[in-house]
Amino acid sequence: MQVKTFTGATSQEVLARIKAEMGPEAVILGNRTYRKNGVVCHEITAGLERQAPGEAGAASGAPSGWGEWHKEWMQIKDQLFALMKPAIQLERLTPRQRVALEYLQREGVSDAVAVDLYKRLLADPGASVLECLCGMVPVKAWGPAQWGQRVHLLVGPFGFGKTSTGLRFALHLRKNEPEARIAFINADCLRGNGRLTLRHWAELSNFTYMEAPDRAGMEQALAAAKNARAVFVDVPGLARGQNLAQWRADMGLDMPETATHLVLSPFCDALQTQEFLRRYQSDGSGSLVWTKLDEAVSFGSIVNVACAAGLPVSALSFGAELKESLAPATEPLIWRLIFKRQIPGQAA
Incomplete structure (x- = not known):
């Protein structure tokens, strides 16, 4: 088989080159997208079977099962081109x-x-x-009108801003409902920095603060917060092999009136993002919260993740400050971010 790797600015450009150079019989073997000097590059590896003269008559010497394997290979090739061919028109x-x-x-x-x-x-x-x-990127803005659930789980990888997002959610809710009683339950209480930050801001903002390292602690905390308007649970980051559904069941948090907010930043590659979506998948109401937007250089992953997860975007977060650094998501804010790289509240 002749194998060659092509690169270009867009996948359509690369596919057109493959078709022109190798013909319609070429098979896509792999593809990836990466950045080089700040520019997005698309790389596709294609293969083409080259039949030597007289080789057609040597089929009797082919390995056992070759015919069936080749048939399946051709079907895969046809499916790949059926998917990719429209994109070049x-x-x-x-x-x-x-x-x-x-x-x-x-x-x-x-x-x-x-x-x-x-x-x-x-x-x-x-x-x-x-x-x-x-129609591909649903939006459900954070706020009491849209999110009436009492318990909100803040989930996602370490370092993506779960704790800060929970505080920003609570401050936004307090701004809309000044008399609302708000409680925080820290289930990530084994990590020092996040624990101190959450406790400090909860005390400053007159939020109830509790810690729940296990199921018994969670049951006690939920009972103590039974009169709270909203309860925000800071969920620890999950290691490879763990999943949110099992963690919720272990902690007694698989109640139907719970909303789950997955906190992500637009830095991860496609493979890592796919793993995070699998790891933090959860039934019931949920949303995507995009953080650290002021540190990102491109925002196409917002569209990719929304399509893959089927979850609405609820909020956009930016900057290091806790106040005035979270915007409930709207369609205009998202499209200005993607097409103009305009952070909410800032000029393009």
Whole structure:
């Protein structure tokens, strides 16, 4: 088999080169997206079977099972090209749609999401790119009107801002309901820095603060907070092999009136993000919270994760301060962030 790796600014450009150089019989063997000097690059490895003269008559010497394997290989190839081929027919889009689609891919939107968007545009020729994207990235803004659950779990990897997000949520709720009683339960109480920060700000803001390292402690804390308007639980980061559903069951937190908010930053590659979505998957109401936006250089992962998780974006967080550093998500805020790199509250 002849194998060659191609790189380019967009996957459509790379696929077009593969087709031109290797022909329609080429098979996609692998692909990845990476950054080089701040520029998004798409790399696709393709293979092509080259049949030597007289080789056709040597089929009788093929290994056992070759015919079935080759049949399955051809089916996989056809499925791959059925998926990828539409993405290179950009001439079917309007110039504005084509520019938007190519920009999104440069921002890190995955090929699968780009193909989905392309198909939506073809299915509804009168629709704008933003109209189609709104159907792919749901939004449910953080606030008492939208989130009436009493218990809110803040989940996600270490270092992504779970504790800060919980405090920002609580401060936003207090701003809307000044008399609301708010409680914090720290289930991540074995980590010193986060524990001290949460306890310090809870005391300053007149929030009830409790610690619950195990199920018994959680039951006691929930009982003590039974009259609270909202209870925020700071969940520890989970190691490889653990999952949120099991952790909730172990801690007695698998109640239906609980909302789960997955806190992520747009820094991780696709493989790591996929693992986080699997690890922190949970039934019931939930949302995505994007943090550290002021430190990011591209935001295509916001679209990728929303499509993969099926969860609405509830809030956008930025900056080191706790006050005035969280914006309940809206569609205009998200699209200005992605297309203009405009952080909420800042000029483009």
